[in-house]
Amino acid sequence: DADVTQTPRNRITKTGKRIMLECSQTKGHDRMYWYRQDPGLGLRLIYYSFDVKDINKGEISDGYSVSRQAQAKFSLSLESAIPNQTALYFCATSDLYTTGQAVLDGYTFGSGTRLTVV
């Protein structure tokens, strides 16, 4: 089984519908992230959570909400989907650790959800 599992893998939905993307992990990491990726724009952070009681907005949170149900689960919701939310969505987890003077934060990505809003 994958360390970070995203469901669904693909989804087509209609404008105005509510949709939830789910992410679960078996790595035991406290930190979880949601990114969207669009051609030419790279990976942009939507929301992130450093533990179950900590939720933070990223650079493009408008139109999205999240829920951290447990250490292992982090869901992304589109309350009323619109066509410009069509993108590839990635969940990631990380574990903060230090080595020498540096703080390293190794990310593990899920396989992605391709969302199309029509």
Place this chain on the structure above:
Amino acid sequence: QKEVEQNSGPLSVPEGAIASLNCTYSDRVSQSFFWYRQYSGKSPELIMSIYSNGDKEDGRFTAQLNKASQYVSLLIRDSQPSDSATYLCAVIRNTGTASKLTFGTGTRLQVTL
């Protein structure tokens, strides 16, 4: 100015040649740097990390960091067609527990036969 900048490419190199991928970053306090490889439609995969000035080698990959110039690069020796992918540079500003990655938009590499 973007926090992390990469040439989008495509960078085309013949099989067996050295591919050189470059990245600049704007935040001088950035401390940790990463290169991810991403095949089309797939998730990013970490291939190198570096946090000290100089070179770090891992197999056919060498990451180079110059903090004074705010520049990080990735060299791929003996390039293979399977190296054809988009390479994402990522930077972390070490603000302790609040640290998180910022990604560049990626450079697409094409290795030709």
